[in-house]
Amino acid sequence: MNRRQFLECAAILVSGATTGRLAFALTEEQMVYLASAPDYTSQKVDYFSPAQRKLVAAIAQTIIPRTDSPGAIDAGVPHFIELMVAQWLNDGERSIFNAGLKDIETRIPEEHGKAFDELDGDRQLAVLEALEAAASDSPWYVQGNIRRAFISDAPFICQIKELTAWGFFTSEVGATTVLRYNVMPMRFDGNTPRTPGESTWAPFNFYH
Amino acid sequence: MTDTTTHDFDAIVVGSGITGGWAAKELCEKGLKVLVLERGRDMPAGTGYLGEHAPSWKLPFNGKPDRTLWEREYPVQSKVYAFSAANIQFWNNDRENPYAVDEGTPFDWYRGNVVGGRSLMWGRQTYRFSEQDFKANAMDGHGIPWPVDYDEIAPWYSHVEKFIGVNGKKEGLAQLPDGEFQKPMSWFAIEETIHGRLKKHAPDITLTNARTAILTEDLPGRSACHYCGPCENGCSTGSYFSSQSSTLPAAQATGNLTLKSNAVVERLEYDKATGKISKVHVIDANTRARSAFSARLFFLCASTVGTTQLLLNSASAEFPNGLANRSGVLGHYLMDHFLGLGVAGIYMDDTDKYYYGNRPTGLYIPRFRNVAQQDQELDFVRGYGYQTMINSSNWTSAFNNKGFGAGYKNALREIPPSWMFYMGGFGECLPQQRNRVYLSKTKKDRFGIPQVAFDFTWGDNEKAMAKDLLAQGERIQKAAGAVMSIAFGDAEKLSVPGAGIHEMGTARMGDDPAQAVLNKHNQAHDIPNLFVTDGSFMASSSCVNPSLTYMAFTARACDYAVTQLRAGQI
Known part of the structure; x- marks a missing residue:
């Protein structure tokens, strides 16, 4: 284990940095050390119906598709969304979400003869674009970008977009393979060359 | 020592944060047996930092705030940028340890509730007060004159800086004296560009490294920064100064330290016969068991508000208005820096450059208004940085961009072709009698101790200064070549008092016992064995971050106290 790997480990204590020696202290507390905790999305959840699960996955994948890099489904975003709807949204937000999902579930087969997840990609895109056009005066489009803010009365399309983007870029797949992730850079250089198409660093923290 | 009474300890220090840790180190190193009492939980260095280096996918809700928990348990603490799921264990639980938020005027009181206190999640910016700062009160008549000048405290600044490790750049400015610096952290290319333009177009403005208590060179037992980024989650390599990384281990190493956590100090007992403090009365936060400890010396380092609460709650027949409060100023002259106002600029330069590593600090623009003498055209005194x-x-x-699919994904993934240079102002606050901390007459906490309440409103000087800060911010961004600048913050309302987390001044020092709680050695005028060295001693606020000044005065007070003790004067 080199120094860099060592520092990435969970519970560490310094002893005598002048000699470069680091002492390792494994205690019971390491059991709850977040860096070694199970992923948030490793929890089971049973909130959506099987049909709704398909819809949510298809919507998430339309928002962030697999390109030459992984997409929303590869990153486990549909499961993240189900967890967040069940656990994180408040009652008012959850009822907006449920109504929005119900609308897709019932209206799309009426209009198109089949479920959203069975439509071709262009049709799926058109459905979401129509929802966004109808929602475009929501303050979410103006204020939602203040980091962690969540506009409580944002329409369904905004909710699912935020949860998709959040779930994707904070996932291990999204942060490490689509963005760049380095928890232990060891140095700072503010003058590195930038190559076209390069990804940002995954942010190290999510401020308010 | 001439005092032959049996005492439990030579000295008792209340609080283990930035100043408590310093008092413990200095007193222990001088050979005193020291008891440190911390009301919060134990927080072992390293192993207690449960969120350190945690990736987003391990955090509850992948890092989205746990709104239910935060609103219920941490309604005040969760407002500050540094609060997160990765360091929630450091913060005060507002429900368990409330203050009287519905009395007086709004005030955000940010508190740690662990060993180390706010030294674990502080902002780490570390500046010396200048000669001008120490003369300001005497010059313009606000507050009372400082009893200490710059030359007197300068060696103590050096003493502290060398031990805690401060990285920075010497600039030779009278208004921001240089210190003992480790090598500065390097800059973003865009910062170099801005620096070059300011030299040309705004030569009155200095852009320098934020002087920050983060190591760029190893110190004994501590490693140079590894640039992971979020210091406030704790640092097991001890790369930034905290009580855990620096002062408490030094105190521990002497064999003279006893540290008790979960020890809530209820009150100090004054002994009429000796004219000194004899004991502290302590409640165990878990068991509620009561105990008392005696000592020769008492150092209050419980944070400005905590110390003031303790002194007010220690009123007795001899001190009916609060311990050591014959002057009547205890609790008054509360100050905090206003912040949250400034100007952000967008730059289209250096878009072929990017960065590696997370530099856990920024740059600093020192005060440039009313420097040396009052600028005649300005309608405010003092200044801001x-x-x-x-x-x-x-x-x-x-x-929240519009659109879907590959285009949306890429726009979120790719590096945007611009930089933002954010300038957030920190303004000096004048000491005003009406701004105060007091004990609620009706509300008590779970230990039966009266809760504190606040009365604080910003004055006209702060508002006038804030207007100038916004206008000058626009000028600086323009001179630096911003293609667009956005001013933020309301100069009429300013920030919620307390949001600067630089509350200070409620047991101020001064030569006149009728106007000050403490003398120039942080010693209570009324009680020779009582010292107060957290932010409550401050007679003015300057506009720079105050923690270094608290530490320097603490070390100096310890030196004085032990000398006096050994000379039989205490």
């Missing part, structure tokens, strides 16, 4: 930050935006500020 800006803390600056480069923000290369990422998906967190773009997820």
